[in-house]
Amino acid sequence: EAQVTQNPRYLITVTGKKLTVTCSQNMNHEYMSWYRQDPGLGLRQIYYSMNVEVTDKGDVPEGYKVSRKEKRNFPLILESPSPNQTSLYFCASSFLLIAGVVDTQYFGPGTRLTVL
């Protein structure tokens, strides 16, 4: 089954304790992205990757890191989480069409993160 998976689905942690949220897709998509969802704000992009070893900042990258060492995986790293990073996080992936156009994005199931 074609899918985007995220782990963990739920996480409660404390301020300053490093954590990683994993994202994996089995569709051979070139493009992957992380979004956060907050009430009244919709989803906002954190980081994206157009291919292996190619990553760039989205609209709200502060406090986050990413890496893309393999095509299927795109982990999100919070090196020193703070309470304002409490949110619902989504990973998404897509094919790249000709000229680098991003096709329809498909989303993982989401990770609910609470930072105390």
Add this chain to the structure above:
Amino acid sequence: AQTVTQSQPEMSVQEAETVTLSCTYDTSESNYYLFWYKQPPSRQMILVIRQEAYKQQNATENRFSVNFQKAAKSFSLKISDSQLGDTAMYFCAFMKHVGAQKLVFGQGTRLTINP
């Protein structure tokens, strides 16, 4: 920068009725995509429908259809014969065609279908 606005935070209709969700957007681009995503209580983001701006014909997917008014920068979603399973948060989203690296989302409309 592009912006997407959904002016209806919440809507509620009876089962089997038709409901229309509104979305407006602001862009200077001429070529782009528009999407409606559904987020049920499970929180999964599910693609409902997609529209390419260069296509004049409105997209349809079974009971879901859009009214795309490019000049007015409007992209509404119509759900016909609504079902209890349509209860969800609905997000309108925009993406540039060229040089696009992200979806720009509206704030969402919470739709409740009542039995």
